Amino acid sequence: MIKKLLFVVLFGAVTVSATAQEEKIRFGAKAGLNLSSITGDFTDELSMRTSFHVGALVEIPLSDKFALQPELMYSAQGAKYEFSEPGFTDESTIKLDYLNIPVMAKFYPVEGFSIQAGPQLGVLLSAKDKGEDSIGGEYDDDIKEFISSIDLGLNFGVGYQLEAGIFFEGRYNLGLTDINDENTSDDFSQRNSTIQFSVGYKF
Incomplete structure (x- = not known):
C-alpha cells in the first residue's frame, strides 16, 4: 500500500514538474494608450479623452490552449467636456484615475494569438x-466625493x-456600474467606456 502511494505521489510530482516546464507561469509588465469616455444620460457634451495605462501582470497557464491572466493596472480615464452658448463657453477634462484589477481568461486558437475576456474591479x-x-477662468475642482x-x-x-x-x-472595457455618487444620481446613470492598446513584455 505504501509503495503504491509513493508511486502515485512520485508520478504526480513528475507530471506536475513536466507540465510546469512546458507551461510555466510568466510575469510581465505593460503600458499603453487609453481612449476613454463616459456614456449614459446627459453625456452629449462629452467626448473621448486620450491618456494612458501602466501596470503588472502574471499569466498562469491552465493548458496548452487556456490561461488565466490577473493584472494590476493604473489607468487614467474620464472624458473631455465642451459646452458653448452665446456669451458663455466651458471646456474641461474630467480626470478619473483608477487602480484596475482585471482577471482575463485567455484562449489561444493558434500559437501566439489569444482571445481574451474577463471581469474588472476598479478602485x-x-x-x-x-x-x-469664459466667466470664471481656469479651475481645477476635486470631484471625488x-x-x-x-x-x-x-x-x-x-x-x-512573440x-x-x-x-x-x-481591449475594450465596458463599464457595468453607475459611476455617479451624487444624491440625485438615481435620476440618471453614467458608465465608463475605455478602449486600450498595450505593448508589454513577459519573462
Whole structure:
C-alpha cells in the first residue's frame, strides 16, 4: 500500500514538474494608450479623452490552449467636456484615475494569438474636473466625493505574443456600474467606456 502511494505521489510530482516546464507561469509588465469616455444620460457634451495605462501582470497557464491572466493596472480615464452658448463657453477634462484589477481568461486558437475576456474591479484613486470657462477662468475642482469609489466592468480583447516575450494587446472595457455618487444620481446613470492598446513584455 505504501509503495503504491509513493508511486502515485512520485508520478504526480513528475507530471506536475513536466507540465510546469512546458507551461510555466510568466510575469510581465505593460503600458499603453487609453481612449476613454463616459456614456449614459446627459453625456452629449462629452467626448473621448486620450491618456494612458501602466501596470503588472502574471499569466498562469491552465493548458496548452487556456490561461488565466490577473493584472494590476493604473489607468487614467474620464472624458473631455465642451459646452458653448452665446456669451458663455466651458471646456474641461474630467480626470478619473483608477487602480484596475482585471482577471482575463485567455484562449489561444493558434500559437501566439489569444482571445481574451474577463471581469474588472476598479478602485477610484482621484477624480478632478480641470478646465476653463469664459466667466470664471481656469479651475481645477476635486470631484471625488461625487464619483463612486468602485467601478465594475467587463473586458474583451485580443493579443499577440512573440517568442521573445514581447506582446501586443487591444481591449475594450465596458463599464457595468453607475459611476455617479451624487444624491440625485438615481435620476440618471453614467458608465465608463475605455478602449486600450498595450505593448508589454513577459519573462
